[in-house]
Amino acid sequence: MLQKxxxxxxxxxxxxxxxxxxxxxxxxxxxxEDTVVIDGQPESTLVFYFExxxxxxxxxxxxxxxxxxxxxxxxxxxxQSNIIVFILIIGGAFWIMNQTRAIDVGIMSFxxxxxxxxxxxxxxxxxxxxxxxxxxxLLFSSFGAIFGMSEETIAFxxxxxxxxxxxxxxxxxxxxxxxxxxxxxxAGAILNPFTIGIAQGLxxxxxxxxxxxxxxxxxxxxxxxxxxxxxxxxxIRKNPRSSxxxxxxxxxxxxxxxxxxxxxxxxxxxxxxxxxxxxxxLAVFSYFHPVSTLTVGASSFSFPVLPVxxxxxxxxxxxxxxxxxxxxxxxxxxxxxxxxxxxVMGYGWYVMEIxxxxxxxxxxxxxxxxxxxxxxxxxxxxxxxDIMSAAIxxxxxxxxxxVLEDGGIIDTILYGLSRSLGQFGNVASVxxxxxxxxxxNIVIPSGSAKAAITMPIMAPFSDLIGISRxxxxxxxxxxxxxxxxxxxxxxxxxxxxxxxxxPFHKWVRWVxxxxxxxxxxxxxxxIPTVTMELSGF
Numbered sequence: 001m002l003q004k005x006x007x008x009x010x011x012x013x014x015x016x017x018x019x020x021x022x023x024x025x026x027x028x029x030x031x032x033e034d035t036v037v038i039d040g041q042p043e044s045t046l047v048f049y050f051e052x053x054x055x056x057x058x059x060x061x062x063x064x065x066x067x068x069x070x071x072x073x074x075x076x077x078x079x080q081s082n083i084i085v086f087i088l089i090i091g092g093a094f095w096i097m098n099q100t101r102a103i104d105v106g107i108m109s110f111x112x113x114x115x116x117x118x119x120x121x122x123x124x125x126x127x128x129x130x131x132x133x134x135x136x137x138l139l140f141s142s143f144g145a146i147f148g149m150s151e152e153t154i155a156f157x158x159x160x161x162x163x164x165x166x167x168x169x170x171x172x173x174x175x176x177x178x179x180x181x182x183x184x185x186x187a188g189a190i191l192n193p194f195t196i197g198i199a200q201g202l203x204x205x206x207x208x209x210x211x212x213x214x215x216x217x218x219x220x221x222x223x224x225x226x227x228x229x230x231x232x233x234x235x236i237r238k239n240p241r242s243s244x245x246x247x248x249x250x251x252x253x254x255x256x257x258x259x260x261x262x263x264x265x266x267x268x269x270x271x272x273x274x275x276x277x278x279x280x281x282l283a284v285f286s287y288f289h290p291v292s293t294l295t296v297g298a299s300s301f302s303f304p305v306l307p308v309x310x311x312x313x314x315x316x317x318x319x320x321x322x323x324x325x326x327x328x329x330x331x332x333x334x335x336x337x338x339x340x341x342x343x344v345m346g347y348g349w350y351v352m353e354i355x356x357x358x359x360x361x362x363x364x365x366x367x368x369x370x371x372x373x374x375x376x377x378x379x380x381x382x383x384x385x386d387i388m389s390a391a392i393x394x395x396x397x398x399x400x401x402x403v404l405e406d407g408g409i410i411d412t413i414l415y416g417l418s419r420s421l422g423q424f425g426n427v428a429s430v431x432x433x434x435x436x437x438x439x440x441n442i443v444i445p446s447g448s449a450k451a452a453i454t455m456p457i458m459a460p461f462s463d464l465i466g467i468s469r470x471x472x473x474x475x476x477x478x479x480x481x482x483x484x485x486x487x488x489x490x491x492x493x494x495x496x497x498x499x500x501x502x503p504f505h506k507w508v509r510w511v512x513x514x515x516x517x518x519x520x521x522x523x524x525x526x527i528p529t530v531t532m533e534l535s536g537f
Contacts (some may be wrong), residue, residue: 005511011504012488014395016072019326019403020065026410028062029415041272051408056117062408072399073392080398080491084391086351087154087495088384093362094158095383096376100369101263102329103159129167129237130230135183135227138158144185145218147295147344148192148447150492151351153179155340155358157499159333165252170243171500172510176229179496180485180514184225186447187481187518188218195447199476202435203469210536212469217474228242228514241397251501254475265324271368275317275328278364282310292346309335329365334359334381339473355393390498397494398443401443410443414454426530430471431523433458437479438519443451470537471529478522486515 006014027050051060068075077084097103114132117123123131140156143149143536161174189196191208200207236243243249286306293302313335321329336357343349366376404410437454444450454476462472484490486508497507499530529537 004164006505007503009393012393012494013069013072013399015488016069016396016403019400020069020407020483023062023065024405026407026412027051028060029412030058030408030412031411032058047339048411050412054390056081060408063406066402067406068403068406069399072403073396075402076398076400077304077395079339079402080394082351083151083154083491084394086124086151086355087387087391087394087499089156089355089359090384091499093386094155094379095357095386096362096371096379097333097365098383099366099371099379100326100329102326102333102365103162105263105326106323106330106333107163110163111166111537115322120525124125129233129522131284133173133177133230133233134165134226136177137184137229137522139216140178140181141185141188141225143341144182145188145192147499148189148195149168149182149344150186150215152340152344152354153182154316154495155354157496161500162255165249166241169233169242170245170249171252171502172243173229173233173246175238175435175496175500175502176232179493180225180511181228182419183481184221185218185484186484187478187522188221188476189219189481190214190216192447195451196473197475198447198532199473200470202451203459206536210474210534212535213537214477220525221518221521223340224517225514228517240327243458244510248501250504263326265322265326267323267325267328268368268370270370271321271325271328271528274364274368275321278332279310279313279317282306282313288308291393292342294345294421302331305346305444309338325368329368332361332364332368387499390495393498394495395492397488397491400489404443413443414440426467427527430467430475430526430530433462433472433475434479434526435522437476438483441483441490442487445484445487450460450480451476467530468537470534471526474529475526478519478526482515482518482522486511 003483029048029050031046032047032054034045047056049058051062053061114128117128140149140153143152148359156178157175160177161171164170164174164177167173186195190211191197196214197207200209240246286304286309289306290300290304292305293300294305313331315327316331321332328419339357340349340354340408343353347353362380363376366379371379401410425480439455440450455473458472458476459469462469485493487492488504494504497504
């Protein structure tokens with residue numbers, strides 16, 4: 001008899017127990033900012049102290065973890081509360097929109113237009129589906145590389161999975177089109193301010209320098225990752241039942257509308273009222289923000305995004321309403337995505353603002369089809385119930401970090417790994433740095449936090465062994481990026497899998513070959529940084 005695979009909750013809780021056991025054997029310690037003399041000059045750096053060696057001005061309230069494994073869910077919820085609330089609001093908002101059947105209409109219209117391209121011999125030979133997947137993945141990879149898209153992918157998963165299912169693929173394909181793509185870009189990190197920006201600043205090298213080689217690395221990473229996905233979807237295209245998610249995807253297939261003939265294309269009077277209200281809101285924001293400054297890496301440019309968008313909405317809104325309210329709701333979705341990008345790049349938006357934006361979209365969608373306030377509230381609650389399991393697993397995963405932090409062993413683990421760098425050659429040394437950053441990413445999935453801790457240590461060390469600080473930053477960049485797609489301590493990954501209804505063990509089974517390939521590619525891309533003369537290195 002085959003042994004039943006443990007539930008995702010059981011797997012994550014087991015990791016919490018293991019983390020607690022580690023606090024019994026690993027002594028607590030802490031990195032603190034201190035001043036040391038280097039070449040006769042005092043410099044501020046991070047120095048590690050075990051708990052009993054800490055200077056009096058610092059405290060480390062660490063304790064061995066026992067019963068705390070049971071409170072990890074509560075504390076994990078507190079730690080990850082912003083992502084959890086984000087998931088619940090997104091789930092509720094999209095449920096309201098889904099009940100209008102606008103998504104069904106949009107997907108079917110899109111696929112109908114895409115299928116027309118198959119009449120072209122070249123398009124038919126390449127494969128229209130392949131073109132769609134490549135273009136969508138490159139779009140989200142660019143977002144990940146330029147402004148570090150990560151949490152935002154949770155909202156797009158709900159859109160891309162139904163599209164993938166309608167194209168005859170599976171939920172894994174939908175997750176690849178947005179989440180895997182964004183994290184391929186995140187690993188490439190051409191202009192990512194949350195990883196490269198912080199790491200280079202702490203390493204004391206010009207911001208976003210070495211961009212030429214990182215752009216080359218981003219291209220190779222995307223060719224590899226997208227090629228892997230295309231190979232996978234070619235197998236699913238031939239035999240959908242070969243997908244490891246075929247049984248679980250019955251949930252998504254049951255929601256897919258095979259026919260849209262039963263949809264009544266109409267435009268209620270209330271939809272015009274919503275059009276007027278949205279236009280008024282856009283006009284007000286255009287007045288207060290006539291010009292938006294969008295930041296892309298180290299550069300920025302100003303553009304009247306809101307006034308131009310408002311003017312376009314006047315025409316587009318009227319045209320879609322004359323066609324059907326469903327197309328108007330799709331326009332609202334398009335504007336929501338547009339303002340998400342503008343908000344993140346121009347106004348520093350995070351999950352709170354994005355969740356608010358989607359909630360407004362959901363309410364407007366419900367009103368446009370003449371749903372009552374009670375109907376909208378009930379639809380929202382149905383969406384929250386449907387996605388609740390994803391929220392719970394995010395809180396449970398957050399408990400892993402809480403246990404490690406309360407046990408005071410995260411910095412000790414980091415210290416032990418950094419000391420393992422011995423007398424190696426340049427290639428071996430940068431490879432060890434890469435391995436260390438990859439391992440640390442399992443414990444500290446936050447790229448900015450990891451940069452703040454590791455770069456003040458790794459950068460001066462690279463000077464001692466004759467490796468450029470730029471190469472050290474790239475070792476951090478790759479070590480931070482690839483394992484985000486598999487580590488159970490990543491709240492975003494756990495949230496995406498929860499929304500997609502993909503069991504963690506099945507995801508690990510599918511993504512492990514890709515991660516191994518990318519890790520090997522990352523090491524190969526690091527070799528030229530210490531063996532060749534590269535611009536910025």
